[in-house]
Amino acid sequence: MAALIEENAASAEVLAVYEDIKATRKTDWVNNFWKALANHPPTLKRIWETIKQVMAPGALDPLTKELVYIAVSVTNNCNYCIASHTASARAKGMTEEQLAELLAVIGVANETNRLAVGYGVPVDERFLAAE
Structure with missing residues (x-):
């Protein structure tokens, strides 16, 4: 340390x-x-x-940036960052219900990401088309 x-x-x-x-x-x-x-x-x-x-205000509001930071921190297993950015998100108005929903999204995203990688799923042409 x-x-x-x-x-x-x-x-x-x-x-x-x-x-x-x-x-x-x-x-x-x-x-x-x-x-x-x-x-x-x-x-x-x-x-x-x-x-x-x-992390300054921009196209994404400060709470959204904290939520993204929490999601990445959970995925990277950084306990320090999870704690500090959860505290910061709470200070910016995050509710316990929002945190619970965020954690559910993180969990399912990680699971489906791993499944897509494991199966080698090709990206649909429709997802690549510029609109």
Whole structure:
């Protein structure tokens, strides 16, 4: 397990990212994911800048982005990401009913994906046609 770089032990470069995280998220703390990435400041900065850009409001609303993040995290078996993005989705209004339905969709999608891969199902021509 990587060491967690706390604010009192962080370099100026890391502290600048931590401050941006806190300001952007309107919080007074930095979670462990970022503290672990701080072991390599260039990665910390790159991933933070990417997350900040991708998760910002856009064509998809912030809750939808969190739901997608949960789905990918469940599929990738990332317990940390499941917990953090579930908390974030709840803060953005996700209900327990929505979470349950999301988990059902994730489960069936993973099952049908594996079946399609296992059977080598060819993609229907109709699905490939541009409309």
